[in-house]
Amino acid sequence: MQIKVLKNVMIKNDAIGNDNRGRLNHHKVYSLNITSSPGAGKTTLLENSLKQISKKYRAAIIEGDLYTSRDAERLTGHNVPLIQINTEGGCHLDARMISGALNELDLNNLDVVFIENVGNLVCPASFDLGENIGVLVYSVTEGEDKPKKYMPMFSGADVILINKVDLASVCKIDLDKLEAEIKEINPKAKIFRISATEPKTLTKWNTWLDEQIGEYKKS
Amino acid sequence: MQIKVLKNVMIKNDAIGNDNRGRLNHHKVYSLNITSSPGAGKTTLLENSLKQISKKYRAAIIEGDLYTSRDAERLTGHNVPLIQINTEGGCHLDARMISGALNELDLNNLDVVFIENVGNLVCPASFDLGENIGVLVYSVTEGEDKPKKYMPMFSGADVILINKVDLASVCKIDLDKLEAEIKEINPKAKIFRISATEPKTLTKWNTWLDEQIGEYKKS
Numbered sequence: 001m002q003i004k005v006l007k008n009v010m011i012k013n014d015a016i017g018n019d020n021r022g023r024l025n026h027h028k029v030y031s032l033n034i035t036s037s038p039g040a041g042k043t044t045l046l047e048n049s050l051k052q053i054s055k056k057y058r059a060a061i062i063e064g065d066l067y068t069s070r071d072a073e074r075l076t077g078h079n080v081p082l083i084q085i086n087t088e089g090g091c092h093l094d095a096r097m098i099s100g101a102l103n104e105l106d107l108n109n110l111d112v113v114f115i116e117n118v119g120n121l122v123c124p125a126s127f128d129l130g131e132n133i134g135v136l137v138y139s140v141t142e143g144e145d146k147p148k149k150y151m152p153m154f155s156g157a158d159v160i161l162i163n164k165v166d167l168a169s170v171c172k173i174d175l176d177k178l179e180a181e182i183k184e185i186n187p188k189a190k191i192f193r194i195s196a197t198e199p200k201t202l203t204k205w206n207t208w209l210d211e212q213i214g215e216y217k218k219s
Numbered sequence: 220m221q222i223k224v225l226k227n228v229m230i231k232n233d234a235i236g237n238d239n240r241g242r243l244n245h246h247k248v249y250s251l252n253i254t255s256s257p258g259a260g261k262t263t264l265l266e267n268s269l270k271q272i273s274k275k276y277r278a279a280i281i282e283g284d285l286y287t288s289r290d291a292e293r294l295t296g297h298n299v300p301l302i303q304i305n306t307e308g309g310c311h312l313d314a315r316m317i318s319g320a321l322n323e324l325d326l327n328n329l330d331v332v333f334i335e336n337v338g339n340l341v342c343p344a345s346f347d348l349g350e351n352i353g354v355l356v357y358s359v360t361e362g363e364d365k366p367k368k369y370m371p372m373f374s375g376a377d378v379i380l381i382n383k384v385d386l387a388s389v390c391k392i393d394l395d396k397l398e399a400e401i402k403e404i405n406p407k408a409k410i411f412r413i414s415a416t417e418p419k420t421l422t423k424w425n426t427w428l429d430e431q432i433g434e435y436k437k438s
Contacts, residue, residue, distance in 0.1 A: 066371075
């Protein structure tokens with residue numbers, strides 16, 4: 001009984017996710033679903049990537065949090081539309097929440113929407129939001145051994161940003177070993193090594209993202 | 220409909236949790252439910268606390284993971300009974316899983332069972348396992364701002380171990396500020412500052428735990 005209900009929840013989520021995808025595609029709005037454990041650096045990444053991307057593209061943010069609007073407050077300085085979703089304890093964003101947030105955005109005047117998911121390395125893997133790409137931010141402080149332990153998040157991501165690489169040596173993390181395990185699970189993922197607090201380490205990622213948005217807009 | 224089903228899941232979980240509590244109490248086995256985000260240091264804590272606690276008490280471990288038995292393998296050297304639970308993608312341990320694990324342990328010959336939950340700072344908060352105390356391990360690398368963002372995990376814990384304090388300065392974390400926010404949410408929680416990789420920083424925690432187990436055995 002429980003399993004059947006959960007399956008229905010998933011089928012419904014995926015249907016709404018597909019509607020979101022169609023709607024975003026109709027308006028040529030590129031979308032990213034950014035996931036990670038708590039405190040792995042999603043908001044810091046957004047702060048610094050937005051500075052670059054919003055020079056060229058009209059961006060918006062959908063911000064997911066259990067209760068507070070702390071992340072949203074950190075992002076208000078960028079002067080882009082920002083929709084806060086509070087899940088009231090819920091462990092992930094779902095497609096219906098995103099559908100509601102899209103109602104609040106002027107999609108005709110947007111090129112890209114960044115969705116920051118709830119900090120959780122398990123549950124968001126199961127919920128398609130309708131995004132173009134899934135971006136997993138993984139902090140080296142979480143250890144070398146997590147890709148296989150938290151497989152669905154690693155195998156489902158299109159891009160994996162290995163963050164806080166400046167802490168790798170103090171945390172005794174072998175970045176090559178970590179990256180090799182990620183590739184074993186997900187050979188197709190695009191991987192970048194970054195320190196989200198250091199904007200210069202984001203250049204390759206920002207350039208790649210810029211190109212993706214450009215190609216999408218032309219397609 | 221979905222909410223009703225979820226409520227039933229919770230009621231059932233709490234009933235089984237109470238059964239677990241009664242069963243552990245009958246055998247005078249003290250139990251800890253150890254939670255955290257992925258990579259915050261639960262297993263390292265266990266490795267080093269077990270060395271101390273198992274000198275005096277007969278300990279066992281119940282190890283929760285999505286898929287692998289990597290954490291369990293790290294703990295086999297301690298020569299204590301160890302039950303691995305793989306949730307197959309599930310985001311938390313529940314009371315029924317623990318009930319099954321207790322069937323595999325010789326409760327008459329145990330004093331304490333350490334339950335290591337799945338790495339997740341959201342979902343485990345909702346599932347009583349029947350434990351005596353909930354222990355939240357929080358890594359400073361996750362930031363100062365998480366207690367209010369992930370409130371249920373912080374408000375529900377009996378003990379909060381602030382871990383990786385050796386990384387506080389490099390991560391620009393003000394430990395007093397972090398601790399003040401925790402106390403605002405949960406004034407009753409016992410708080411210890413530790414570096415789980417450095418056994419000497421665990422002395423106060425281990426001594427406190429030793430006393431708790433001793434009092435419980437006498438009660």
